Amino acid sequence: MRLHRNLVFAVIDGLNEIFNEGAYADKVVQKLLKRDKRWGSRDRSFVAETVYDIVRWKRLYSEIADISEHYSRENLWKIFAVWATLRGITLPDWKQIAPTPTRRIKGRFDELSKIRKFRESIPDWMDELGEKELGSKWEKEIAALNEQAPVILRANLLKISRDKLRGILEDENIDTEFIKGYSSALQLTERANVFSTEAFKKGFFEVQDASSQLVAEFLDVKPGQRVVDTCAGAGGKTLHLAALMENKGQVIAMDIYSNKLKELKRRARRAGAHNIEPRTIESTKDIKKLHNKADRVLIDAPCSGLGVLSRNPDAKWKLQPEFLDKIKQTQSEILESYAKMVKPGGKLVYATCSILPSENQDQVKAFLTKEIGKDFTFVKDKKVLSSESGFDGFYMALLERK
């Protein structure tokens, strides 16, 4: 592979923003891809994949390059040289790239690969926490979370069947496969920019991981019901709920951030989902109004996101143990408060994209001992590990109000 100067410079600029300015990798990559209109799809994938790769393996590569905390441009070039060397790419003779001893890099790689926190490129605290919470499963799980996530689509059954969508995408040169056990999902056989397809513009599909597609189904919604999606965000699961309800009944989509709900509205228009009512949560009054009123409540709780590291590798470096303590407190408060919206006989799903029992089954157990929790019976739960499913790590529990 020959390295192109303007592409590698784009990568270095992107890493600088992510490592030094606290920018989110997905936003940075989105911006970088707009930098040069002449870039073809291979150039764009080089930029996106190299940035993500280096973010994912930041700790390992930094150790190999002997870099401590300071990510000066000079150090970013050193990390890039490690990335290229380990991939067998011949380094060009550019002044930014210092002479790089290939044998030393490979030797350091072999040596560091014997220690999990380096091999899997994660902070010490995360490795300790993963082992404490998941025991012997952690080793395989963190390895799976370091794999590049596949691109999965959810066919929007309000507009098209999964079979038809597959054919339409094929006509646009995008090949997909069905995934057994996931009724609306299509997996891309090769990465492609699906957002530029006509099918996307017409609202025929959403990009949504296969594990995430299990959540709305777990809530067992029926057309005509009143469903509250309490942490709706930009609406990934709201749109799925609307489709499962065949546009009949009402989905109240709530979140504390109105800008996310604005995006949800846009997506709902594209998807042809007409039964969604976004409502920003301004105060507890907005929740109280709905006490005992919902047939179904979804709590897709804010969480550590440890189940989706494949998609968001920069979370390894952004996440802090203090945040985890805070978010667990929020999860417990949300569960206790929002459960009151379920009417007698109604159902509640508590879900996270975390793999940690302390954010998942332990939260549900604790909830069931609270005053409101005693009104509920536990029906079932599903713990999705990335190492077992091949998709994002997720948790979902179904409870029923007596």
Ligand SMILES: C[S@@+](CC[C@H](N)C(=O)[O-])C[C@H]1O[C@@H](n2cnc3c(N)ncnc32)[C@H](O)[C@@H]1O
């Ligand atoms: C896991 S994300 C939701 C993802 C979304 N359901 C989807 O499928 O795309 C959690 C959401 O909870 C929201 N949130 C955080 N604290 C909240 C609270 N106290 N009440 C309601 N929503 C909250 C966040 O803004 C975020 O959008």
